[in-house]
Amino acid sequence: MARRCQITGVGPKSGSSISHAHNKTKRRFLPNLQKKRIWVKELNRYVTVKVSTSALKTISKNGTAELAKMILDKKIKVN
Numbered sequence: 001m002a003r004r005c006q007i008t009g010v011g012p013k014s015g016s017s018i019s020h021a022h023n024k025t026k027r028r029f030l031p032n033l034q035k036k037r038i039w040v041k042e043l044n045r046y047v048t049v050k051v052s053t054s055a056l057k058t059i060s061k062n063g064t065a066e067l068a069k070m071i072l073d074k075k076i077k078v079n
Contacts, residue, residue: 003030005052006076007059007067042068047078 004011010031016024032053040047042065049067051059059067070076 003033005031005033005055006049007051007055010052038064040064040068
């Protein structure tokens with residue numbers, strides 16, 4: 001599975017590891033993804049999605065209406 005948030009689309013970022021001698025080597029910064037089972041009231045069922053923790057906070061603040069819309073528009077694949 002790709003390391004990408006299904007809601008926001010956040011994926012890995014690239015950057016540099018910097019040693020004490022200031023040597024730079026490439027590295028990846030992975031998003032904090034969590035597999036979460038969320039009750040979507042509009043669909044009257046549970047949905048399992050892989051979301052970043054920042055998207056999870058946004059869903060808990062704003063509700064699941066946007067998530068339901070994305071599922072109905074087939075932008076998110078649900079098992």
